[in-house]
Amino acid sequence: MLHTILVFSPALGALLAGLFGRQLGDRGAQIVTCGLMAVSAFCATIGLVLYVGEPAFKVELLRWIDVGGLEVDWALRVDTLSTVMMFVVSFVSCFIHIYSIGYMAHDASIPRFMSYLSLFTFAMLMLVTADNLLQLYFGWEGVGVASYLLIGFWYTRPSACAAAIKAFVVNRVGDVGLALGVALCFLLFDSIQFDVIFAEAGDRAGQTVSAFGLSVDALTLMAILLFIGAMGKSAQLGLHTWLPDAMEGPTPVSALIHAATMVTAGVFLVARFSPVFELAPAALALVTIVGAATAFFAATVGLTQFDIKRVIAYSTCSQLGYMFFACGVGAYAAGIFHLVTHAFFKALLFLGAGSVIHAMSDEQDMRRMGGLADKIKITYAMMWIGTLALVGFPGTAGFFSKDAILEAAWASHNAFHLLAFWLGLLAAVLTAFYSGRLVFMTFHGEPRADHHVMEHVHESPPVMTVPLGVLAMGALFAGWLGSGMLDPDGAFWAGAIVTGPDNHVLHAMHEVPFLVKLAPTLAMATGLGLSWLFYVKMPDLPDRVVAAARPLHTFLYNKWYFDELYDLLFVRPALALGRVFWRGGDVGIIDRFGPDGIAQSALLGGARAVRLQTGYLYHYAFAMLIGVVLLVGLYLFVIGG
């Protein structure tokens, strides 16, 4: 009952605000959605207290599909992993709902916005509580649609519409992998229920399947297909291009969907399928490589961006990379731990950025900011807390989780663990640098905005700053509170995350050399120090460096040219092929030699067909009907009789 209320109260809020928005009014829609979200968050908190470390159980709701041995229920699976996820999702979402009251105060369609936010939360909760792959798929695409709707919320802006479509379509590429993963899962297990899969995964280890012209290890293929889905949703290298563009959505959306929750669904998926991934070392290697590469790639791009939200977006992309390679090296717990801490500090950073944008009359370009520290002190303090947590300053939440990941990478036996460690360490330097850059460019130095804007700069109302404060508490203390997740014996997870008998990474990570333990902190200090040097001490330094390394900067500034490449490789050819098939194939070949050719000769044969209009048509039709009947009769009489 607790969990049913937890999951479905946001759905109720979405329905009420969406269908009766006009009757409820703006205020009514806010009260209904926030109130139901608070109920959900309250239940999630109780759930966290009651069910962490308890064995898994499920709440069955309704039979969904029952066809040819494929039996799927709508059901809520409650175990420690889903309990933690439900808490993060509901709790963060609740405060972002509240924050939105202030942030969207002047928008014309408040009920629609609140409805979408609640819809998203419902879909996300369905995703994390899924007890089978198809319900997970439902949540998976449900959050995708909510994300599409919210990115395109300001639908009169062409850029927002384009970003919304891009997000959905790129995610669909990943979803193809997921759909095939579901199909393969059924081939292997005759079921897509999690408990069946996890119980029998061991029996399938080492079996091969021939698919796509290859003969490959069955579980490896399944894990890779699922991971392709995860790559799309979590914006990993190759399928990441939609995430920066998604910043077209209102800032609370960026905080909730594109930082704290939805984009982490891929990490959740890998952790959820740890019983399968543990038996598929090749898939884990792939996860490690992709995660590490993304962590590094996104951090390099983040160095050069000027849009305050895009910097944080690339940072998200990069941090997701950390979570993935944590899973890849076998430390799923560390990945989920980072997911939790990241949810708090990254939501904080985004909402802080939203507060800045709010103060600056919707300005997002950091080149036109600066000197805000005195004017919006609360926001400034909050942004520092978020930044310190992100860069892993000792004592903050990010410190615990990021250190754990890097130590695990060092200690792992995965073939690519050192690649992950070094790329992760390098990315940590870059993270600290761009984070410092963001704070310094925004809040320090001389104001670069014109005086009209500067005169209007004001601190956000309490309805926005209080949620910031709550998330800041999380960014400061989630590390202390959540460190139990890393318990080497796995007591915390109570079987929700499975590690193989040879996987001792959670033990080994405590026995790494001192220098390895110190390395992340050194990296952080280096990055922050450099950014202070670049943007406070010697403000002309960035331009000189850029001038000296022009090609590199251009390459990074243009995000490694992924968008241009994809446009050239996929978008243009698809449209060109479409035209060729249409004009050339359908009209040029099929019609020309098919019906048109025949019609041509028919028309030549009898000009009467031209007058095939109204009155004549009846005669024609009835002649035809009679003809058909006669034909049938004739054939049957003559031949059959």
Next chain:
Amino acid sequence: MSDWPLLSLTIFLPLVGVAFILFVRGEEAIVAQNARAVALWTALATFLISLMIWANFDPAQGGYQLVEQAMWLEPLGVRYHLGVDGISLWLVLLSTLLTVIVVVGSWYSVQERVKEYMITFLIMDTLMVGTFCALDIVLFYIFFEGILIPMYLIIGIWGGPRRIYSAFKFFLYTLAGSVLFLIAIVVMVREAGTTSIPELTRHDFPVAMQTWLWLALFASFAVKVPMWPFHTWLPDAHVEAPTAGSVLLAGVLLKLGGYGFLRFSLPMLPEASAYFAPMVYALSIVAIVYTSLVALVQTDMKKLIAYSSVAHMGIVTIGCFTANAMGLTGSLVQMLSHGLVSAALFMVVGVVYDRIHSREIETYGGLAERMPVYATIFMLFMLASVGLPGTSGFVGEILVIIGIFNITPESAAIPAQGSWVALLAASGMILGAAYMLWLYRRVIFGALEKAGLARIEDLRANEIAAFAPLVLLVILMGVYPSFFTDPMAASIDRLLAEIGAHAPGRLALSSP
């Protein structure tokens, strides 16, 4: 109640309505009004009776139910033989429901020749239901081909400017298929000595004969589906047809091909079906990828949706030939879903066409501002069309993908083929999302600034009434598809047995 000849009632009740409309005389406006009213009540009554078919249907039985039999043409042994099973049940209900919806939906939009218009649609109702209920192959053929005539008239009389060309093209394509089908029927009847569909199914046709029969049937069904490369009549027919015509064309007529495969090709000619299955997969995949790409570059809304229909029907034909329970059920669900969703999408286009008289995407933009209800309903069907879980579009698609992935091997080559087909079919998910979202973006999103749109009005009551049942069904089928699949299950099992019994080890590819 079950003693009543429910099937005959459903089939012939619309003709009673036709008779009434024929007697309506008087001033034109009054005639139109009365014709509409009679058509609506008739269609509604027919739908209610078809619901009785559902109520009396026993889901546990795989065989034909509510069977009616009478000798019809004694010397030929042709019987008036009707019955439904889990395969045809929902298609019957789909036909009667859509007839009600088109009558409601064209309440105001059709002002010319209303009497004839309503008569034509009621006749369509009769023929559609007759096709799905017929258990005698000659009777089936008459209904099956008879549908061509009212459809031809609908396009030719109430159609757009190029209606003659389109009607003619539609006619040519389908006629070519019909002739071959007719020949095949004659050969089959001679060989088996019966015109009864259940008996024909039990007959073992020699393998060599099966090949030719299969190809002849294929010619007819592939045009109806339509499969690539027999699809070019469809975009033209849709573009010129009035909205209601498009709704029935997409909603029901396209299902005749898939139904034909399930009722004739697979159970009667199982060896040939197994032999040709790879070809069907290949053509289906070409259809999915090719027509999705073509849909991407369309500038006419109706053409875009017509091309998307071809792609969606590609999933149906793949599902038919997986010959396992998931694939077959998925194929049927996809047919029903497409029947609802594409019908709704053509109505969506019809709504703005009635107001602005343009189908060009470019004419529109920013409709969300003035038409929020319309935008919401369009959004739902757009998402159902791209196969969003929780809508009907998802269930069929995922079942077919799982089904084709799971065709178990006799030789090692087959599963690889299955996985490739699944991959390429799934790639349609990406393209489908691209063209539908882009369509939606261009019509609904953006700023409302195009000339003539400033005063466009939102949905009227009759339009909302026409959409409402479709909205409910699309969501019901997405959230609780068991409601629809449970009555199918026993008949699907029977079909699998028929296929397997004839071709042990060949097309009995199903995994458990």
